[in-house]
Amino acid sequence: MLYDVLIIGAGCTGVMTARLLSAKNVKVAVAEAGPDVATGATAANSAIVHAGYDAKPGTLKAQLNVRGNRLMKELCAALGVECKNVGSHVIGFGEGDLPMLEELLARGRANGIPDLEIIGQDRLRAMEPNVSPEATHSLWAPTAAITCPYGITIAAAENAVTNGVDFYFHFRVTDASRAGDIHYITNGTETLAARYVVNCAGVHSAEVAAILGENDFPITITPRRGEYFILDKAVGGLAHSTLFVCPSDRGKGILVSPTVDGNLIVGPNAYPIGDSDDRSTTAEGLAEITAGARRIMPDIPMNMAITSFAGVRSTPNQYDFYLKASDQIPGVIHAVGVESPGFASSPATAEYLVGLLEEAGLALTDKPDYIPTRRRDGNHIQWNRLSEKEKAAKCRENPAYGKIVCRCETVTEGDLLDMLDAPIPAVTIDMMKKRLRAGMGRCQGGFCSPRVAALIAERTGHGLDEINKSGPGSWLVTKREEA
Amino acid sequence: MAEHKLVIIGGGPAGLSAAVAAVDAGLAPEDILVLERDSEPGGILNQCIHAGFGLHRFGEELTGPEYSGRYIAMARERGIPILCNAMVLSLTDDRRVTFVSPETGYTTIQAEAVILAMGCRERTRGALSIPGTRPSGVYTAGCAQRYINIEGYMPGHRVVILGSGDIGLIMARRMTLEGAKVLAVCEIMPYSGGLARNIVQCLDDFGIPLKLSHTVVQIHGRDRVEGVTVAAVDEANGRRPIPGTEEYFACDTLLLSVGLIPENELTRGAGIDLDRMTNGASVNQFRETSAPGVYACGNVLHVHDLVDYVSEEADTAGRAAAARILGNAAPVVRSVKLTTGHGVRYTVPERIDLAEEPEDVRIFFRVSDVYKKVRLVIETGTGEILVNRAKSAVAPGEMESLTIPASKLAQVLRSGEEEILVKLTETEGR
Numbered sequence: 015m016l017y018d019v020l021i022i023g024a025g026c027t028g029v030m031t032a033r034l035l036s037a038k039n040v041k042v043a044v045a046e047a048g049p050d051v052a053t054g055a056t057a058a059n060s061a062i063v064h065a066g067y068d069a070k071p072g073t074l075k076a077q078l079n080v081r082g083n084r085l086m087k088e089l090c091a092a093l094g095v096e097c098k099n100v101g102s103h104v105i106g107f108g109e110g111d112l113p114m115l116e117e118l119l120a121r122g123r124a125n126g127i128p129d130l131e132i133i134g135q136d137r138l139r140a141m142e143p144n145v146s147p148e149a150t151h152s153l154w155a156p157t158a159a160i161t162c163p164y165g166i167t168i169a170a171a172e173n174a175v176t177n178g179v180d181f182y183f184h185f186r187v188t189d190a191s192r193a194g195d196i197h198y199i200t201n202g203t204e205t206l207a208a209r210y211v212v213n214c215a216g217v218h219s220a221e222v223a224a225i226l227g228e229n230d231f232p233i234t235i236t237p238r239r240g241e242y243f244i245l246d247k248a249v250g251g252l253a254h255s256t257l258f259v260c261p262s263d264r265g266k267g268i269l270v271s272p273t274v275d276g277n278l279i280v281g282p283n284a285y286p287i288g289d290s291d292d293r294s295t296t297a298e299g300l301a302e303i304t305a306g307a308r309r310i311m312p313d314i315p316m317n318m319a320i321t322s323f324a325g326v327r328s329t330p331n332q333y334d335f336y337l338k339a340s341d342q343i344p345g346v347i348h349a350v351g352v353e354s355p356g357f358a359s360s361p362a363t364a365e366y367l368v369g370l371l372e373e374a375g376l377a378l379t380d381k382p383d384y385i386p387t388r389r390r391d392g393n394h395i396q397w398n399r400l401s402e403k404e405k406a407a408k409c410r411e412n413p414a415y416g417k418i419v420c421r422c423e424t425v426t427e428g429d430l431l432d433m434l435d436a437p438i439p440a441v442t443i444d445m446m447k448k449r450l451r452a453g454m455g456r457c458q459g460g461f462c463s464p465r466v467a468a469l470i471a472e473r474t475g476h477g478l479d480e481i482n483k484s485g486p487g488s489w490l491v492t493k494r495e496e497a
Numbered sequence: 498m499a500e501h502k503l504v505i506i507g508g509g510p511a512g513l514s515a516a517v518a519a520v521d522a523g524l525a526p527e528d529i530l531v532l533e534r535d536s537e538p539g540g541i542l543n544q545c546i547h548a549g550f551g552l553h554r555f556g557e558e559l560t561g562p563e564y565s566g567r568y569i570a571m572a573r574e575r576g577i578p579i580l581c582n583a584m585v586l587s588l589t590d591d592r593r594v595t596f597v598s599p600e601t602g603y604t605t606i607q608a609e610a611v612i613l614a615m616g617c618r619e620r621t622r623g624a625l626s627i628p629g630t631r632p633s634g635v636y637t638a639g640c641a642q643r644y645i646n647i648e649g650y651m652p653g654h655r656v657v658i659l660g661s662g663d664i665g666l667i668m669a670r671r672m673t674l675e676g677a678k679v680l681a682v683c684e685i686m687p688y689s690g691g692l693a694r695n696i697v698q699c700l701d702d703f704g705i706p707l708k709l710s711h712t713v714v715q716i717h718g719r720d721r722v723e724g725v726t727v728a729a730v731d732e733a734n735g736r737r738p739i740p741g742t743e744e745y746f747a748c749d750t751l752l753l754s755v756g757l758i759p760e761n762e763l764t765r766g767a768g769i770d771l772d773r774m775t776n777g778a779s780v781n782q783f784r785e786t787s788a789p790g791v792y793a794c795g796n797v798l799h800v801h802d803l804v805d806y807v808s809e810e811a812d813t814a815g816r817a818a819a820a821r822i823l824g825n826a827a828p829v830v831r832s833v834k835l836t837t838g839h840g841v842r843y844t845v846p847e848r849i850d851l852a853e854e855p856e857d858v859r860i861f862f863r864v865s866d867v868y869k870k871v872r873l874v875i876e877t878g879t880g881e882i883l884v885n886r887a888k889s890a891v892a893p894g895e896m897e898s899l900t901i902p903a904s905k906l907a908q909v910l911r912s913g914e915e916e917i918l919v920k921l922t923e924t925e926g927r
Contacts, residue, residue, distance in 0.1 A: 243626070248765065294630040297714065297738075321623030323631060406603035413599035418584035421534065426597075443633075458621040460637040464644055478650050483633035487720030490633055491650035495676050 017043045020199055020208035022187055022222055024051040026167045026357050027349050028214030030364035033170040036177035038378040043206055044179060047186035049485035050445050051171040052164035054216045058325025061163050061273055062256055064355040065102060065155035067122025067130060073334045076125045078359035078366060083157060085361035090161055092386060093169040094393030096274045102158035102256035105310060106151040111260045115153045129156050144252045144311050158256055160274045163357045164448050172388040175437035190226045195345060210376055212347045212367055217290040217328040219350040227343050233336045233350045235328045237290035240282025241299040246318040246456050250276040257310050268306030280307040293324045320456050327353045337366055339374050347371060394432055396450060398424040420462040422455025430466060434473050441470055444484040499606045501530050502822050504594050506585050507614035508533030509540020511795025513568035514808040515612045516577045518815030523823055526576040532583040532596055539565030540616055544646045547667055553805035564804060588767040590788040610818040613764060613793040617800055620756040629716030638664040638754040651675060653750025657725050658682045659713045661689035663802060665754025670699035680746050683711040683727055685736055688867050690894045692802055714738045722749050757800045774843035775799035781850045782858045783817035784810060792818050799845050802896055827852035833909060838920025840864050855906035861898045862919055864891045871921045875899055877909060878916040
């Protein structure tokens with residue numbers, strides 16, 4: 015099979031690009047090193063659809079963040095993914111922080127963001143009663159939103175598969191060659207051929223550029239790890255909007271934000287690491303997050319943490335995203351150094367990359383039979399998001415929706431079975447977790463993971479010992495030795 | 498909306514005992530509905546295939562499934578309806594229960610009385626914030642127990658266990674018997690939270706080291722656990738790990754037995770008052786919560802160490818719910834509050850509702866530390882001793898109980914006392 019476009023990396027940028035192309039008359043493949051879409055930075059970030067005041071005017075970051083903010087909301091609505099327009103505050107502590115807030119306000123206005131304003135302590139506290147009494151001002155951005163970054167990426171991937179995009183998982187690109195205008199991309203055992211290649215490999219994107227044959231590639235990536243806590247839904251109401259502090263040279267700093275699922279997210283810090291896949295947390299880091307959170311919200315009940323995790327962002331050696339056609343290798347487009355606000359920008363970044371493909375000669379015409387939803391028959395909406403009437407009707411229609419498997423997040427057997435039959439079938443514990451939140455609640459899968467594993471095993475005709483948590487090697491159980 | 502007299506949420510040992518007691522107190526079995534979220538009744542006992550249950554209740558040593566089997570049989574003999582695969586989604590303080598099951602679909606019932614018997618869940622790695630990677634192979638002890646005893650698979654082969662609660666101790670033995678190597682059981686406290694008999698029978702008998710005042714400080718391994726780092730903790734410094742004491746254990750599994758949390762999400766949703774110490778509802782001696790007609794018993798109320806006491810507590814709740822429905826409960830004259838004094842972490846009940854002619858009331862409580870040679874004392878706010886019993890040793894892992902005789906409560910009723918204090922006095926130094 016000769017693909018028109020091969021996208022390397024199934025994070026939000028790669029998947030959104032594949033989805034846009036799936037509406038056109040081109041054959042598209044996505045090669046992903048991991049076992050699923052959204053396993054890198056897309057799976058572990060602050061889950062904020064930034065308003066766009068942070069980026070310096072005139073940069074791609076600014077342009078794509080502001081447009082991405084609007085497109086992301088539209089995309090969530092189109093694919094049935096929750097997105098809440100909660101707004102964000104950048105909090106200042108005293109007059110000393112005012113110049114920075116003014117600077118952000120000016121940048122935001124230059125970037126064309128509506129309704130930005132600096133508000134005083136009274137208004138801030140009326141909106142966010144739990145914020146520190148030492149917070150004196152905030153930059154209020156009502157267009158900032160929250161959604162589930164891997165949720166929308168999975169939805170976009172399903173939409174892409176429904177429209178003919180092929181995904182290749184466990185496909186870590188190890189070599190590339192070119193004959194005429196055809197690129198051959200291999201993982202050592204399998205080779206994919208394509209006329210155009212888009213490098214969306216996130217933290218590995220500079221390595222991929224080298225594999226593709228770039229000499230003296232201008233961008234280097236420093237992996238920077240950020241750690242987070244998730245707090246129980248019982249305290250999810252303590253923040254109503256995303257709460258930042260004044261930014262520093264190490265990023266936007268530690269934030270406290272509600273999540274779209276009703277938890278609180280707290281984090282991140284930012285430290286360069288040597289191994290770009292090292293997503294371990296540290297005692298010092300978690301202590302730093304706790305201290306940072308208390309600065310924003312002194313009484314934040316960190317004992318209500320239900321989990322902690324780390325994500326790795328791909329920080330480039332320049333301020334802006336590097337989105338360019340290769341000047342050395344025809345037919346190669348790079349999306350490199352896409353760090354924050356990479357997720358918020360991703361629908362707009364995808365448009366930009368599609369534009370670069372057209373400039374490079376790819377002819378695109380609309381597909382007449384394009385399906386705008388996740389499945390041929392519409393969008394999958396999880397049972398627990400339905401109205402009472404719809405819930406009752408769904409149970410009557412299929413009793414599997416009356417059987418709760420994950421108690422903490424109210425995930426039904428019907429939902430799990432649906433995901434086993436999805437355009438990208440969910441066949442690991444983590445795939446189910448990301449799609450349905452089974453195991454993401456306060457018991458962290460203690461009750462449901464054996465049941466989810468047993469259901470996957472039964473439906474895929476495997477033994478429980480063949481089911482993995484995530485990728486190969488992450489086995490759950492082995493067969494018992496017979497006495 | 499459908500109506501029902503008594504809805505019992507949970508078909509484990511607490512829910513079944515309560516149902517049986519309610520019928521034995523005169524309630525018609527068809528007026529009861531037990532809602533069980535699992536595919537069969539019996540609760541967590543179904544996976545506790547070791548012996549040690551029922552010594553107090555039945556005077557013999559039973560396995561978990563045998564113990565629950567007896568209660569399932571008693572419930573069936575009485576014709577009590579048990580609906581399985583039924584998950585309660587919400588409860589209101591005026592006893593409206595919304596649940597879903599494949600059999601009934603999405604249903605709401607108005608009940609005259611509700612008994613909460615949802616049990617508890619295990620604390621997780623996330624709640625402890627153990628640093629490191631997030632590979633496969635980190636299991637709560639109960640989850641691993643399910644894999645072995647119900648699914649029939651091995652959750653791992655070289656095992657470190659964090660926490661010496663009873664489930665952790667039982668699983669140390671179980672994994673060993675199944676051919677796994679249990680390298681160590683680490684306990685952050687200077688004493689075990691488990692029963693003394695389990696330390697002997699599950700660790701000592703198999704030569705498994707118990708490392709007191711130690712904890713896991715790092716988890717290693719990308720896809721599957723490859724090892725854990727264990728360190729000693731400083732008792733004098735907030736139990737923080739002591740630098741330089743780290744020890745690496747190469748293992749493929751970390752089991753956690755680090756505490757149980759009563760599952761009170763429904764209770765909280767109904768706006769019922771919770772006790773900060775038990776994490777369960779605050780109740781009177783009949784196990785009635787702050788919402789009239791809503792009772793709680795078993796591990797949803799406070800974490801028990803013996804199921805026998807769960808059954809006893811559930812009997813109390815079941816009888817009281819039946820009396821409310823049948824209209825033969827003695828009217829309450831006034832309430833006295835139970836408070837905790839030196840060395841006592843919590844009591845259940847938290848209040849006593851006194852009728853004109855009080856009955857004996859048994860007070861369950863846990864001590865807050867290990868003590869030797871103490872007196873367990875219940876006294877009134879003005880210092881009048883109601884109960885005073887000597888004990889050679891007490892520990893937080895073993896629940897204590899004392900009974901206040903009816904005659905003493907009659908005195909309290911007449912005296913106008915508003916508080917009763919439960920405390921311990923140390924007869925010698927520690």
